[in-house]
Amino acid sequence: DRLESQPADFYARVRQGYLTLARAEPGRFEVVDASRSLADVQSQIRSVLDRLFE
Structure with a gap:
């Protein structure tokens, strides 16, 4: 799978974006x-979820 073959720094950048x-x-x-x-x-x-559904 294309996403699974990404290097670790790709996931670090995605995490930082979020x-x-x-x-x-x-x-x-x-x-x-x-x-x-x-x-x-x-x-x-x-x-x-409790806060969202109050």
């Missing part, structure tokens, strides 16, 4: 640190 968008429009994007435990990630996602 982080830049998230900083510029914090009400539109939520950054989730998926390196944390599954329970922590689920908890953060639930909190975000």
Whole structure:
């Protein structure tokens, strides 16, 4: 697959682009640190969804 064959710096640039968008429009994007435990990630996602659907 073309995307899977991209070098690591490609993914770093894509990530930076998304982080830049998230900083510029914090009400539109939520950054989730998926390196944390599954329970922590689920908890953060639930909190975000709770805020959106209040």
